[in-house]
Amino acid sequence: MGRRIVAIFAAAVVALLGVVAVLMYAKGADDRAIAAQDPSSVYVVKSVVPAGTTLKDSVQSGLIIKTSVAAKGVPLGALQGVTGSNGGLYALSDIQPGEYVLADRFGTKPVGQKAIDVPAGQVAVSIALADPARVGTFLTPGSKVVLFDTYTPTETGVKNGADATKLSQQTRVLLDDVLVIAMGEASLTPTQAPTNAGEDSADSAPVRGALMTVAVSPADATRLVHGIQTGNLYAALRGTDPKIDLGKVISEATLFSAK
DSSP, X not given: OHHHHHHHHHHHHHHHHHHHHHHHXXXXXXXXHHHHTOEEEEEEESSOBOTTOBHHHHHHTTXXXXXEEEGGGOOTTBOOOOOTTTTTXXXXXXXXXXXXXXGGGEESSOOSSOSSOOOTTOEEXXXXXXXXXXXXXXXXXXXXXXXXXXXXXXXXXXXXXXXXXXXXXXXXXXXXXXXXXXXXXXXXXXXXXXXXXXXOGGGSOOEEEEEEXXXXXXXXXXXXXXXXXXXEXXXXXXXSSOOOOTTOOEETTTTXXXX
């Protein structure tokens, strides 16, 4: 009788140890599974990132979004974050939607045979603009803009033996529907940066701005280049079907009276 009790007790202990071992193994497996699923932050392409687009602009415009995936699903070399040291790097080639963003997809300058896509029959022209003149940081490849030109016209011919004289500044629309195909960074010279009235821009230090590359027809490219060389350009982001008056001219005399 005593031996039977001892045997039953021993069997119960063995069974209990077995249960404990199974529970400990299951808990270890759960811990390993949780560790494998530990979420890590990665960047994923939501919309195509054209070659030549900076990393900073890609994130700010929503072309690249941040998400979380299981640690084991993070690809080798995945972009870990956007900082001041890498925000100005350019996409070396088009990055397609759904791709994980790898750090080496961005570099100091676009490479390859074609850094940007220029529509057939058009040419690419770059314009250096200060932040206000490019609608802050909201312009991205694919945006449509209106380009205004502020310039100082001159009277033609000679009056009373004198050379042609300059008139007061005027502003009008230069091009009303322009496609942006790339955005980059630029260092503006004092003459390119906007200044307050009466402020001497010659003594101003260079400021950071943007290099906006647009696609236009060859004829419009000639007009645009002339406007770049002779006036001050300003970009406005187009809305849906705006009514642009190409003939309207604004000067100091008509600034507050024109409708």
